Amino acid sequence: QVTDEDIANDAMTTGDVVTNGMGRSLQRYSPLDTLNRNNIEYLVPAWAFALGGEKQRGQETQPLVHDGVMYITGSYSRLYAIDVTTGEELWQYDARLPEGILPCCDVVNRGAALYGDKVYFGTLDARLVALDAKTGDVVWNKKIADYKEGYSYTAAPLIHDGLIITGNSGGEFGIVGEVQARDAETGEMVWTRPMIEGHMGTLNGEESTMTGTLNATWPGDMWKTGGGATWLGGSYDAETDTLVFGAGNPAPWNSWLRNAGEPVDGNTGDNLYAASRVGLDPATGEIKWHFQTTPREGWDFDGVNEVVGFTDADGHKRYGTADRNGFFYVLDRADGGFVDAFPFVKDITWAEGIDDTGRPIFVEANRPGRPAELTGEAKGETIFAAPSFLGGKNWMPMSYSENTGLFYVPSNEWGMDMWNEPVTYKKGAAYMGAGFTIKPLYEDHIGSLKAIDPATGEWVWEFKNDAPLWGGVMSTAGGLVFTGTPEGKFIAFDDATGEELWSFQTGSGVVGQPITWEQDGEQFVSVISGWGGAVPLWGGEVAKKVNFLNQGATLWTFKLPKALAELAAAE
Numbered sequence: 229q230v231t232d233e234d235i236a237n238d239a240m241t242t243g244d245v246v247t248n249g250m251g252r253s254l255q256r257y258s259p260l261d262t263l264n265r266n267n268i269e270y271l272v273p274a275w276a277f278a279l280g281g282e283k284q285r286g287q288e289t290q291p292l293v294h295d296g297v298m299y300i301t302g303s304y305s306r307l308y309a310i311d312v313t314t315g316e317e318l319w320q321y322d323a324r325l326p327e328g329i330l331p332c333c334d335v336v337n338r339g340a341a342l343y344g345d346k347v348y349f350g351t352l353d354a355r356l357v358a359l360d361a362k363t364g365d366v367v368w369n370k371k372i373a374d375y376k377e378g379y380s381y382t383a384a385p386l387i388h389d390g391l392i393i394t395g396n397s398g399g400e401f402g403i404v405g406e407v408q409a410r411d412a413e414t415g416e417m418v419w420t421r422p423m424i425e426g427h428m429g430t431l432n433g434e435e436s437t438m439t440g441t442l443n444a445t446w447p448g449d450m451w452k453t454g455g456g457a458t459w460l461g462g463s464y465d466a467e468t469d470t471l472v473f474g475a476g477n478p479a480p481w482n483s484w485l486r487n488a489g490e491p492v493d494g495n496t497g498d499n500l501y502a503a504s505r506v507g508l509d510p511a512t513g514e515i516k517w518h519f520q521t522t523p524r525e526g527w528d529f530d531g532v533n534e535v536v537g538f539t540d541a542d543g544h545k546r547y548g549t550a551d552r553n554g555f556f557y558v559l560d561r562a563d564g565g566f567v568d569a570f571p572f573v574k575d576i577t578w579a580e581g582i583d584d585t586g587r588p589i590f591v592e593a594n595r596p597g598r599p600a601e602l603t604g605e606a607k608g609e610t611i612f613a614a615p616s617f618l619g620g621k622n623w624m625p626m627s628y629s630e631n632t633g634l635f636y637v638p639s640n641e642w643g644m645d646m647w648n649e650p651v652t653y654k655k656g657a658a659y660m661g662a663g664f665t666i667k668p669l670y671e672d673h674i675g676s677l678k679a680i681d682p683a684t685g686e687w688v689w690e691f692k693n694d695a696p697l698w699g700g701v702m703s704t705a706g707g708l709v710f711t712g713t714p715e716g717k718f719i720a721f722d723d724a725t726g727e728e729l730w731s732f733q734t735g736s737g738v739v740g741q742p743i744t745w746e747q748d749g750e751q752f753v754s755v756i757s758g759w760g761g762a763v764p765l766w767g768g769e770v771a772k773k774v775n776f777l778n779q780g781a782t783l784w785t786f787k788l789p790k791a792l793a794e795l796a797a798a799e
């Protein structure tokens with residue numbers, strides 16, 4: 229049984245991991261220091277678990293651990309329960325996806341949710357499934373949306389106070405991003421909140437309120453297919469009783485079709501609430517605040533990246549979020565208000581910076597050009613912009629360390645050629661109106677893990693990696709920062725210096741999210757290995773560079789055996 233208290237206290241309780249993000253604030257920081265700088269060299273594999281099946285790719289899950297069981301999701305919408313001591317499978321569930329699913333960016337899933345006696349996850353055919361955590365039997369199985377229209381689901385669901393709260397994927401198909409809250413017991417809908425201005429929300433089966441004001445920031449009927457997918461899920465902030473979700477790119481990508489290229493006709497072309505972080509009232513789904521990272525979006529800079537709660541050096545409650553657009557934002561936790569922004573990648577060419585109100589200072593020349601005829605064959609001017617549309621940072625979560633007060637941000641240094649094309653909406657078809665080729669910016673690296681001081685924006689250290697970084701980051705009180713590379717290495721760094729202290733070759737690319745917990749006085753670390761995600765599919769010249777990397781699907785669990793910990797202590 230996982231209770232509300234278990235969830236609320238997850239960041240402090242070291243015997244299990246019951247939330248995505250290793251705690252409400254998504255810090256991915258563990259107070260455990262049994263394993264530390266002085267003994268990390270003795271960290272050894274305890275067991276490995278192969279997911280099996282003919283299909284293996286894109287393993288992005290964050291494992292959960294409770295009552296001696298580990299729960300992981302696999303690509304193609306599978307879920308596994310594993311004995312955490314022996315590594316043996318207890319049961320597995322396969323969603324048996326229909327033909328014709330339309331995930332944009334690989335067949336990934338980022339993890340499950342635990343609550344009461346159930347384990348939950350979302351599927352690529354846009355369903356939410358509740359399973360009995362002991363047996364794997366289906367308790368309920370609900371449709372989030374129609375996969376034939378382009379909807380899918382890849383994020384870990386969020387639990388709060390008897391509700392299971394999900395987003396949706398499908399921003400490349402002109403779907404409408406939405407947050408849904410359901411009764412966790414029954415799966416019945418409690419409320420919905422669309423992310424695109426003009427749509428109506430619902431509460432207890434009735435229409436509630438409109439999101440924003442019709443046509444204030446969208447021209448004509450474009451809001452009807454406006455994107456803003458909530459594809460990375462959200463978090464709950466107990467400090468302010470607020471759900472925080474991000475909304476993806478507005479649809480289509482071609483900004484000139486949304487007034488965003490050049491605001492006209494009495495609306496701003498900001499296209500709210502796409503490319504925004506949004507605070508919601510958990511009881512009703514009403515919007516409490518929003519912060520739009522990329523108004524007039526035109527480069528596929530989804531606003532979904534995780535929002536991490538932290539307390540700054542002066543004791544202020546803040547959020548930190550590293551956006552696709554290359555800027556790291558510090559926001560006020562009370563109302564999402566803008567505090568500060570600074571770059572976390574070297575080259576940002578679409579904007580000169582962020583002004584005092586949090587709005588980008590656009591470089592208009594680096595917006596993909598206006599197609600001569602929006603309905604004909606003509607293609608707009610090609611520009612080069614950085615970061616690339618896969619972002620200065622994509623979905624892979626950063627970590628905030630209570631030990632150092634630094635953020636550890638998995639970033640990528642790359643740019644793209646991009647142009648606009650005409651496009652019209654057709655249900656279930658890609659709705660982009662843009663073309664692109666991603667290009668590396670530097671000879672020696674694309675990936676860049678940076679330790680960043682949120683007070684100053686200073687990069688304290690940097691680890692450069694040949695391939696783009698695509699895995700989650702975790703930090704610990706033992707002075708360690710963990711992440712993996714597409715080349716297969718799972719690495720522990722010194723949190724203060726960035727020195728590489730330990731690494732292990734996992735056999736395939738690491739795009740999963742590490743966790744740590746303790747059992748009987750020993751500290752364990754787990755991470756899944758299995759290359760995939762958006763880079764090999766969309767990476768242009770970068771994809772060519774990394775297409776030698778092998779697929780795989782193995783969950784690794786490491787531990788520091790007691791005897792070796794004693795040996796290290798005696799040294």
Ligand SMILES: O=C(O)c1cc(C(=O)O)c2c(n1)C(=O)C(=O)c1cc(C(=O)O)[nH]c1-2
Nearest residue numbers: 333336382397398399400457459476761762
């Ligand atoms: O707009 C959307 O609905 C949507 C969904 C997803 C997804 O669900 O994985 C991705 C993206 N967009 C996206 O833009 C993107 O770069 C991306 C990368 C990945 C991945 O798992 O590697 N997913 C997604």
